[in-house]
Amino acid sequence: MKIGDAADAVATAEGGATVSRHERRRRKLHGQLYDAAVGLFVAQGFEATTMDQIAEAADVARATVFNHYSQKIGFLEEWGARRRARVAEILGAEHAEDLPVGDRLRRYLKEMADLNIASRAETTVLMDASARYGRLLQDPSLEVELARIIDNGRRRGEVRTDVDHDQAGALLAACYFSTILRWIREEPAPFDLHQRIDSSLDIILTGLLVSR
Structure with a gap:
């Protein structure tokens, strides 16, 4: 490899791996497309926004958008994935895996609620679009993460052994999703999101029936 070629492949460390200059440019463009799309969705609505408009806003060719996102709902899926990744990052920094299972679930859902509250206008448009046009209730990503927390609690003896962690996660x-959808569909917000999610979690953790 020539020195010039090697220089062009200069990489930055990322988790022990290397990322080429080409890959860094690709990721930067991907982020620009994502930001342009979300901005348009919030400004004029998901349904009204076209891939052509996203390309124009990002100052790229229409084909470039499709190279990164084959369908418009891909932006919705990435929006949800970015939020879950952000929560995982926050809880990882706090070593939340050491918390009792109930507290860990509460922290996870609180951070998700915080993101929604901090960007209510964005959440209103994109969560509603995810429910109408995306795979919000079919995508298992969130329930898998919650099920993992519950299973971890079961392994530590904090959850009944007869509890199906996958079903509990679902x-x-x-x-969570039904609560968020009710919260975004009225203006101003119809209830305290933190309190509503907390109380729903309490019901699920303790059950409905009086112990006999």
């Missing part, structure tokens, strides 16, 4: 995810 129940919590469905409760």
Whole structure:
């Protein structure tokens, strides 16, 4: 390899791996497309926004958008993935895996709620679009993460051994999404999101029936 070629392949360390200059440029462009799309969705709505408009806003060719996102719903899926990744980053820095399972679930859902509250206008448009046009209730990503936390608690003896952690994760995810959808569909916000999610979690953790 020539010195010039090697210089062009200069990489930055990322988790022990290397990222080429070409890959860094690709990721930067990907982020520009994402930011342009989300800005348009919030400004004029998801349905009204076209791939052509996203290309124009990002100052790229239309084909470039499709090279990164084959469908418009891809932006919605990435929006959800970025939020989950941000919460995982926050909780990882706090070593939340050491918390009791109930506290860990509460912290996870609180951070998700914080993101929604901090960007209510964005959440209103993109969460509603995810429910209408995306795979919000079919995408298992959130329920898998919650199920993992519950399974970890079960392994530590904090959760009943007869509890199906996958089913419990799906129940919590469905409760979370339905709560967010009710919260965004009225203006101003119709209830305290933190309190509502907390109380729903309490019901799921303790059950409905009085112990006999």
